[in-house]
Amino acid sequence: xxxxxxxxxxxxVGGGLSGMTAALAxxxxxxxxxxxxxxxxxxxxxxxxxxxxxxxxxxxRLVLEALGAWERMASHAQPILEIRVSDRDAPLFLxxxxxxxxxxxxxxxxxxxxxxxxxxxxxxxxxxxxxxxPAEVVAMTRDDAGAALTLGDGARIVCRLAVACDGKASPLRxxxxxxxxxxxxxxxxxxxxxxxxxxxxxxxxxxxxPGGPFAILPLPGGMSSLVWTERDAIARRVLELDRERFLxxxxxxxxxxxxxxxxxxxxxxxxxxxxxxxxxxxxxxxLVGDAAHAIHPIAxxxxxxxxxxxxxxxxxxxxxxxxxxxAGDGGPLEAYAxxxxxxxxxFVCVTDGLNRLFSNRLAPVVLxxxxxxxxxxxxxxxxxxxxxxxxxxxxxxxxxxRGEAL
Amino acid sequence: MATQADRARPDxxxxxxxxxxxSFSSVADxxxxxxxxxxxxxxxxPVRLAYLKRSVCDHFGRDASSGRPLSGLAIADVGCGGxxxxxxxxxxxxxxxxxxxxxxxxxxxxxxxxxxxxxIDYRPLAVEALAASGDRFDALVALEIVEHVADRRAFxxxxxxxxxxxxxxxxxxxxxxxxxxxLGVVGAEYLLRWIPRGAHTWSKFVKPSELARDxxxxxxxxxxxxxxxxxxxSNRWFLGRGVSVNYMMRARLPEGAG
Numbered sequence: 001x002x003x004x005x006x007x008x009x010x011x012x013v014g015g016g017l018s019g020m021t022a023a024l025a026x027x028x029x030x031x032x033x034x035x036x037x038x039x040x041x042x043x044x045x046x047x048x049x050x051x052x053x054x055x056x057x058x059x060x061r062l063v064l065e066a067l068g069a070w071e072r073m074a075s076h077a078q079p080i081l082e083i084r085v086s087d088r089d090a091p092l093f094l095x096x097x098x099x100x101x102x103x104x105x106x107x108x109x110x111x112x113x114x115x116x117x118x119x120x121x122x123x124x125x126x127x128x129x130x131x132x133x134p135a136e137v138v139a140m141t142r143d144d145a146g147a148a149l150t151l152g153d154g155a156r157i158v159c160r161l162a163v164a165c166d167g168k169a170s171p172l173r174x175x176x177x178x179x180x181x182x183x184x185x186x187x188x189x190x191x192x193x194x195x196x197x198x199x200x201x202x203x204x205x206x207x208x209x210p211g212g213p214f215a216i217l218p219l220p221g222g223m224s225s226l227v228w229t230e231r232d233a234i235a236r237r238v239l240e241l242d243r244e245r246f247l248x249x250x251x252x253x254x255x256x257x258x259x260x261x262x263x264x265x266x267x268x269x270x271x272x273x274x275x276x277x278x279x280x281x282x283x284x285x286x287l288v289g290d291a292a293h294a295i296h297p298i299a300x301x302x303x304x305x306x307x308x309x310x311x312x313x314x315x316x317x318x319x320x321x322x323x324x325x326x327a328g329d330g331g332p333l334e335a336y337a338x339x340x341x342x343x344x345x346x347f348v349c350v351t352d353g354l355n356r357l358f359s360n361r362l363a364p365v366v367l368x369x370x371x372x373x374x375x376x377x378x379x380x381x382x383x384x385x386x387x388x389x390x391x392x393x394x395x396x397x398x399x400x401x402r403g404e405a406l
Numbered sequence: 407m408a409t410q411a412d413r414a415r416p417d418x419x420x421x422x423x424x425x426x427x428x429s430f431s432s433v434a435d436x437x438x439x440x441x442x443x444x445x446x447x448x449x450x451x452p453v454r455l456a457y458l459k460r461s462v463c464d465h466f467g468r469d470a471s472s473g474r475p476l477s478g479l480a481i482a483d484v485g486c487g488g489x490x491x492x493x494x495x496x497x498x499x500x501x502x503x504x505x506x507x508x509x510x511x512x513x514x515x516x517x518x519x520x521x522x523x524x525x526i527d528y529r530p531l532a533v534e535a536l537a538a539s540g541d542r543f544d545a546l547v548a549l550e551i552v553e554h555v556a557d558r559r560a561f562x563x564x565x566x567x568x569x570x571x572x573x574x575x576x577x578x579x580x581x582x583x584x585x586x587x588x589l590g591v592v593g594a595e596y597l598l599r600w601i602p603r604g605a606h607t608w609s610k611f612v613k614p615s616e617l618a619r620d621x622x623x624x625x626x627x628x629x630x631x632x633x634x635x636x637x638x639x640s641n642r643w644f645l646g647r648g649v650s651v652n653y654m655m656r657a658r659l660p661e662g663a664g
């Protein structure tokens with residue numbers, strides 16, 4: 001029996017947050033899209049609480065609004081009104097208040113399951129996306145006409161452009177022979193959600209501890225999501241503890257300002273590493289999100305980078321189509337790569353630099369970073385720039401991020 | 407299906423420079439390789455297309471924001487090569503005819519249009535043969551070609567004959583200036599290796615005044631000259647006023663002419 005072959009303008013490979021966002025944006029731009037995911041279809045809607053959450057910057061919210069997904073998650077989004085950055089040795093170095101940059105919150109924390117559900121509902125409403133799941137891409141060939149993806153069951157998806165949203169280990173990136181530059185930090189990110197006695201009042205905390213940054217991100221319902229980066233050896237031991245002892249370790253770092261703590265879900269962990277693709281595009285292929293640039297979770301910018309990738313890619317493809325160029329043609333892909341490279345590098349450098357600066361006990365470094373943060377705190381223009389960067393409203397913004405139509 | 411007539415090598419006399427055709431034919435299979443010998447044309451393509459779309463829409467009063475603004479217009483692409491501009495213009499709705507003096511280029515263009523799902527009438531012809539065929543077009547484009555022909559004046563005259571009265575001619579080429587010698591020949595061919603050495607003969611580059619004179623001789627009136635600039639920092643082309651290296655020109659065949 002001949003293997004089944006289906007044709008689309010674009011195949012989005014990977015059903016994570018970036019992949020779903022890409023499929024939604026490209027379908028709304030009028031392209032026919034195949035969304036290839038490993039998981040069972042419908043899994044998204046059955047997701048129980050698992051404690052994983054993402055930060056959605058103001059710029060990303062504008063994109064999600066334009067895509068019709070934000071209103072479906074808004075009731076589950078916790079606005080970040082303040083960010084307090086501190087070091088172990090001194091309680092408060094740097095204080096970001098959203099009132100300094102206008103009326104908007106600095107960002108929102110949303111559980112991943114609500115983002116997934118909102119994106120899935122928006123995709124279903126938009127139409128134009130065929131979900132191919134569960135399916136795995138086992139081979140990819142590319143020529144002048146685009147890309148052909150062979151799935152595990154032998155079926156083929158033929159498209160003008162393949163969009164790799166398949167994570168930091170990106171199999172598609174490897175199949176295309178695009179090298180990736182890696183840096184291991186020797187750190188593990190421990191992620192969990194805690195319920196606390198007193199309200200967080202929308203304040204996020206970033207604590208720079210010797211083992212790595214410890215972030216407390218406010219969630220709705222009197223909970224906070226923790227992203228605790230720790231040296232591998234210590235993290236391994238911490239993860240072996242029972243829940244009670246684990247919570248003691250958390251409480252010791254978290255402090256008692258929100259009262260008694262209680263674990264509200266499973267504890268997740270993953271190795272922290274920087275992965276940077278040597279190039280963002282290749283013939284008939286674009287890398288998006290972690291497949292293009294996986295950064296340190298220090299600033300919670302992972303999903304936001306993916307959203308910016310998607311907004312710029314959709315815009316480049318639509319601009320190209322207006323000139324008669326196909327989705328896989330070099331002009332639009334080159335524009336995407338050119339516009340994303342600089343922005344992504346800025347995030348890489350900032351997150352990498354901060355992590356290395358703060359995961360350090362050397363006295364001169366400790367002194368210098370203290371002085372540095374204190375200086376930033378006293379220089380409102382610099383502070384506002386940092387905040388705008390974190391809000392995702394710096395640089396030449398894609399139309400979706402300015403709340404405009406594609 | 408290719409017939410014997412299709413395969414006949416175009417006349418090496420007239421405006422066709424056999425040596426030029428041979429050099430282009432030898433790399434014809436790489437027309438659509440965006441990192442191959444035609445990479446500079448791929449890079450140039452979006453900005454060229456922006457000019458073509460804007461110009462044709464202006465000329466014929468089309469709404470540039472519609473999905474297929476060139477619908478119903480018959481456009482000839484002379485010296486179409488692999489169809490880098492022919493295909494996008496077809497996607498914008500134009501009924502395209504692409505001609506090239508290289509059989510190999512036409513074969514590549516046909517195969518590629520098929521994979522793109524586009525119906526384009528490709529013919530291995532020189533422009534004199536197209537003019538002799540009696541077909542008349544609403545517009546004719548000839549991109550990066552006048553600097554490669556043997557007899558420019560005869561070439562432009564033949565282009566003018568292919569266009570109906572009231573139609574448009576759109577050209578792009580390289581100016582013959584000291585700057586274009588440095589950037590277009592020494593820079594692009596020898597230093598940056600953008601294009602194969604010997605691809606261009608600087609003495610065949612064309613001043614806008616010379617091209618305008620040839621167009622007037624053919625009965626067309628020049629309506630616009632726009633420069634193409636390259637910004638090495640952002641690595642991109644843009645439309646502007648400076649015409650000292652690459653430029654595009656738009657001309658009109660007056661009503662009642664022809």
